[in-house]
Amino acid sequence: MKLLLDTHIWLWTLLDPRRISRRVAAALNDRETEKWLSPISIWEYQVLAAKGRPHKGHLDLQGADPAAWVARALEEFPVKEAPLTNDVILAIPAIQLPHRDPADAFLVATAKVFDLTLVTADARLFDLKEISVLANR
Numbered sequence: 001m002k003l004l005l006d007t008h009i010w011l012w013t014l015l016d017p018r019r020i021s022r023r024v025a026a027a028l029n030d031r032e033t034e035k036w037l038s039p040i041s042i043w044e045y046q047v048l049a050a051k052g053r054p055h056k057g058h059l060d061l062q063g064a065d066p067a068a069w070v071a072r073a074l075e076e077f078p079v080k081e082a083p084l085t086n087d088v089i090l091a092i093p094a095i096q097l098p099h100r101d102p103a104d105a106f107l108v109a110t111a112k113v114f115d116l117t118l119v120t121a122d123a124r125l126f127d128l129k130e131i132s133v134l135a136n137r
Contacts, residue, residue, distance in 0.1 A: 002034040004111045006120035007041040014073050024119055024136045036116055037079040040106040042070055087113045098124045
């Protein structure tokens, strides 16, 4: 299985693993599972850290230097970097999102282009037709 982690799933895995469902935890812990992360998630983390506020009101991002924190996070929880390519950008207009979150558009397009399953707790993304979704519920 090849999983693309939504930003909150990546952060919860590192900072608040109790929020990860058993089903998702089992998939993430399976040695055969490829775990992917988009650079968009790193950008989202940096935006949250710069604002000095928790992610979606649930996480203390520990006030650390974002670059140092990300380096430690990627060492602690290794992932494959999902490339942000022209094909990803060109796939965005064909995606029918139920909202206008640009980060989600990038993530869904990345999952589509690289045939990845998006892991998310965002119920608005559970029923997307364009990609496979592993719901954290």
